[in-house]
Amino acid sequence: RAVLRKATALEYKIQRRALRKEDFINYIQYEVNLLELIKKRRARIGYSFKKDEIEHSILHRVHSLFNRATGKWKDDVQLWLSHVAFCKQWNAKHQLSKVFSTMLAIHSNKPALWIMAAKWEMETRLSSESARHLFLRALRFHPECPKLYQEYFRMELMHAEKQRKEKKEFEQAKMDLEEFNYSEEILNGEMARIVYRDASQKIKGVEFQLAVLSIAKLFDFTQDLQKEILESLQARYADEPLTWDYMARRELELGSLQPTEHTTKQKKVSEMAQREERCCAVFDEAVGAVPTENMWKCYITFCLERYNRKTNSEELKQKRLERTLSVFSKAHESNLLSEALYKQWLQLLLDSSLSEKAVEVAEAATRHFSQSVEMWQMRLQVLIQLKRDDVTQCFEEAIKHVKSKGTLPLWTLWVEWSEGTNSKEDTEALYQRSLHATTPAESVTMKEMYLDWTYRNSGYKKVKRLFTSLCENRPFSLDFFRKMIQIEKEQESCRMLHLREYYERALREFGSTNTDLWLDYIKEELSHPQGKPENCGSIHWRAMKMLQGDLVEDFVSKYTLLQTGHL
Numbered sequence: 001r002a003v004l005r006k007a008t009a010l011e012y013k014i015q016r017r018a019l020r021k022e023d024f025i026n027y028i029q030y031e032v033n034l035l036e037l038i039k040k041r042r043a044r045i046g047y048s049f050k051k052d053e054i055e056h057s058i059l060h061r062v063h064s065l066f067n068r069a070t071g072k073w074k075d076d077v078q079l080w081l082s083h084v085a086f087c088k089q090w091n092a093k094h095q096l097s098k099v100f101s102t103m104l105a106i107h108s109n110k111p112a113l114w115i116m117a118a119k120w121e122m123e124t125r126l127s128s129e130s131a132r133h134l135f136l137r138a139l140r141f142h143p144e145c146p147k148l149y150q151e152y153f154r155m156e157l158m159h160a161e162k163q164r165k166e167k168k169e170f171e172q173a174k175m176d177l178e179e180f181n182y183s184e185e186i187l188n189g190e191m192a193r194i195v196y197r198d199a200s201q202k203i204k205g206v207e208f209q210l211a212v213l214s215i216a217k218l219f220d221f222t223q224d225l226q227k228e229i230l231e232s233l234q235a236r237y238a239d240e241p242l243t244w245d246y247m248a249r250r251e252l253e254l255g256s257l258q259p260t261e262h263t264t265k266q267k268k269v270s271e272m273a274q275r276e277e278r279c280c281a282v283f284d285e286a287v288g289a290v291p292t293e294n295m296w297k298c299y300i301t302f303c304l305e306r307y308n309r310k311t312n313s314e315e316l317k318q319k320r321l322e323r324t325l326s327v328f329s330k331a332h333e334s335n336l337l338s339e340a341l342y343k344q345w346l347q348l349l350l351d352s353s354l355s356e357k358a359v360e361v362a363e364a365a366t367r368h369f370s371q372s373v374e375m376w377q378m379r380l381q382v383l384i385q386l387k388r389d390d391v392t393q394c395f396e397e398a399i400k401h402v403k404s405k406g407t408l409p410l411w412t413l414w415v416e417w418s419e420g421t422n423s424k425e426d427t428e429a430l431y432q433r434s435l436h437a438t439t440p441a442e443s444v445t446m447k448e449m450y451l452d453w454t455y456r457n458s459g460y461k462k463v464k465r466l467f468t469s470l471c472e473n474r475p476f477s478l479d480f481f482r483k484m485i486q487i488e489k490e491q492e493s494c495r496m497l498h499l500r501e502y503y504e505r506a507l508r509e510f511g512s513t514n515t516d517l518w519l520d521y522i523k524e525e526l527s528h529p530q531g532k533p534e535n536c537g538s539i540h541w542r543a544m545k546m547l548q549g550d551l552v553e554d555f556v557s558k559y560t561l562l563q564t565g566h567l
Contacts, residue, residue, distance in 0.1 A: 006030065014068070021076070024069040031062045032086065062086065063095055074106050077113075084116070093125065104137075111145045114138035118155065128159040146208045149199035153212055156192035157219050163187055164221065189222050196229065206237040210246055244286035245298040251278040269313045276306055280323065287330075293338055296331040300341055303327050304348075321352060332364065339369055346378055355386050370401045377409050384417055391417065399437065408442040415449060424457055435473075444477045451480065455487050463487060464498075471505060478514065481506035496530035511546045515555040518543040519562060 010030060013023040035058055042048060066083040073079055080103045087096035100117040107113050114134060122131035135152040142148055167182050185191075196212055213229045216222040237243045252275050283299040303324040311317055328345045331337045337345070342365040349358040362379035369375040376398035383391045395414045399407065411434040418427045431450040435443050447470050455463040467484050485502050488494055503521045510517055522539050525531040540559065547555055561567040 003034065014065070019072060021069065021073055021079075024065055024072075028062055028065050028069070028082075028086075031058055031065070034058060035062075035090075059090060059092065063092070066099075070102070077107060077110070080107070080113075088120075088124075096120070097125075104134075108141045111138060111142050111148050114142075115148065115151045118151065122155055122158065128155070128162070131155050132159075144202055146199075146203050146205075146211070149195065149203060149208070150211050150215060153192050153195045153199070154215050156195055157189055157215065157222065160186055160189045160192065160221070161219055187221075189219070189225055192216075192222075193225055193228070196225070200232060206233065206240040206242045209233045209237065210242060213246075239290055241286070241290060241292065241295040241298050244282065244290060244295065245302070248279045248282035248286065248299075248302065251275060251282060265312075269311075269316050273316055273319060276320070276323075283327075287334075291334060291336065293336045296327075296334070296336045297338065297341060300324070300327055300331060300344070304344065307348075321348075324348065325352075325354075332361075335368070337368075339365075339372055339375060342369075342375065343378060346382060350382065350385070355382075358382050359386065359388070366398075366401075371403070373402055373406050373409055376402060377413060380410070380413055380417075384413075391421075405439050405442075408438055408445060411438055411442075411446060412449065415446075415453075419453060427453070440475055443473075444475055444480065448477060448480050448483060451483055451487075460487065460491055474509075476509055478506065478510050478517070481509075494528075496524070496528045496532075499524055499528065507542075507546075511543070512548050513551070515543075515547060515551050515558060518547075518555060519558055519567075522559070522562065 007030070010023070010027040013020075014027060016023075035055065038054060038058075063083075066079075066086065070076075070079055070083060080099070083099050084096065084103075087093075087099060100120070104113060104117060114137070118131040118134040118138070121127050121134060132152075132155070135148065135155065138148050139145075139152070163182060164187050167187065199212070200209070209229060209232065213226060213233070216226050216229060233243055233246070279302065283302065287295050287299060303320070307317075307320040307324050325345075325348070328337070328341070328348075331341070332345075342361070346358055346361055346365070349355075349361060359382060362382045365375045366372075366379050376394075380391065380394055380398065383394055395410070398410055402410065415427065415430055415434060418430050422430075431446065431453065434446045435450070438446055451463060451467065451470070454466050463484075470480075481502055485499060485506075488498050488502065503517070503524070506517055507521070518539065522536050525535050525539070526533050543555055544552060558567060
């Protein structure tokens with residue numbers, strides 16, 4: 001009765017004149033949950049009768065609900081995918097075939113859906129012909145889609161592999177193969193070769209060639225095809241860093257194909273070192289042929305990857321480190337190192353305890369990228385870490401080179417360093433200077449830091465005077481006022497008069513956009529020993545006048561919760 005009552009209520013909702021998608025989703029979800037419950041109960045009590053009357057009728061109802069929903073909201077891809085998932089879960093192959101057909105007629109502009117449908121045909125229905133037909137239809141809509149060509153290429157190779165396995169099993173069973181008519185061309189992956197040749201004419205770019213090559217390498221009968229792709233790659237994209245990167249890394253794999261049984265650890269290490277040397281020889285040739293930033297980046301990335309690999313051989317690790325540092329130096333001499341690579345170089349030098357070299361590199365990096373805040377920041381961090389004497393001089397140089405906008409990280413680093421190193425007077429002078437040197441938006445952060453530092457070092461009276469003087473120059477942040485309120489609350493003789501002044505100043509700046517500030521002010525009046533609860537009414541009235549848009553409703557609901565003691 002409960003099931004019937006619930007289903008009736010849901011059915012009424014989808015019979016309205018004005019239909020809502022949520023009603024269909026809720027109904028479908030309810031029916032799916034019911035199916036799951038029936039499945040569990042059947043498993044528990046071992047009852048397997050009357051499936052046609054129970055499950056099949058519910059499945060039919062869910063399919064019809066999905067069909068109505070997708071018919072009404074055709075553009076909702078998620079709805080279609082939910083129907084697909086439901087069909088897969090309940091093994092409704094015939095129904096799923098119809099769903100894919102209708103969905104692809106409407107959403108033919110989405111390659112991922114074509115791939116999904118073809119994959120299902122290939123892997124679940126074991127129909128290579130249907131999958132091929134779908135891919136060919138998809139390529140009519142998307143003739144230059146790399147992903148479609150890649151998956152079509154993969155499908156043809158999978159089909160060839162499947163036929164090779166079938167033929168092998170039939171041969172082992174000594175069956176007559178003439179009636180099966182296996183084509184040698186298809187068995188050798190000729191269909192995939194045709195797909196590749198067609199794709200390579202339409203799709204330019206080394207990334208596609210490498211993706212296809214990586215797919216071909218998954219199958220053990222594609223040596224000729226791999227050779228053709230590789231030759232095409234070298235002929236058409238000889239100036240591409242990725243081509244050289246692939247050719248160099250291939251040296252590692254070529255070495256690993258040889259049998260490694262009965263070899264000692266020392267022999268393995270020396271063999272690995274030889275392979276890496278061969279890779280580096282190719283990379284050296286590459287940076288000579290294609291002297292670009294990207295080419296050096298590929299070379300350095302390879303060296304760093306090898307260096308970061310775990311090895312028990314200290315000799316090999318040392319060799320990798322020396323090679324990496326050497327490559328960094330060569331790239332630097334060629335003026336083809338990017339900011340990111342300078343950072344990695346510095347980090348590597350610091351990790352390897354090569355501090356003097358790190359200082360030199362940091363200096364060279366700031367010469368090369370004199371406008372970069374990050375580069376100056378890294379150089380300064382290196383000098384601070386090594387406790388060098390020329391830190392102040394370097395800060396001055398950095399501020400001189402970098403434009404005022406964006407210098408906030410440098411100023412924060414400078415004052416933080418000064419707090420721990422210089423006298424109070426020097427640090428205060430630096431804070432004052434930073435307020436004028438940074439942009440108004442960035443000076444907000446400096447004001448907060450200045451306030452906090454003054455309170456920690458000079459006490460309440462000094463920070464109160466500073467707060468008053470800082471309030472003369474906008475802009476401010478809410479945290480600036482909250483910091484001062486917090487400082488006042490920490491005093492033994494916390495005076496409500498001062499708190500009111502700080503809240504009023506904050507409300508002048510943020511009263512129209514922040515509801516919590518008004519509520520905190522009201523709470524303060526209610527809870528403080530010197531507070532005046534009779535002021536809450538006027539604060540509430542002012543808040544209603546000042547707040548904008550939906551914030552008024554938000555304030556009213558929070559104020560009500562406050563009055564009832566729930567906030």
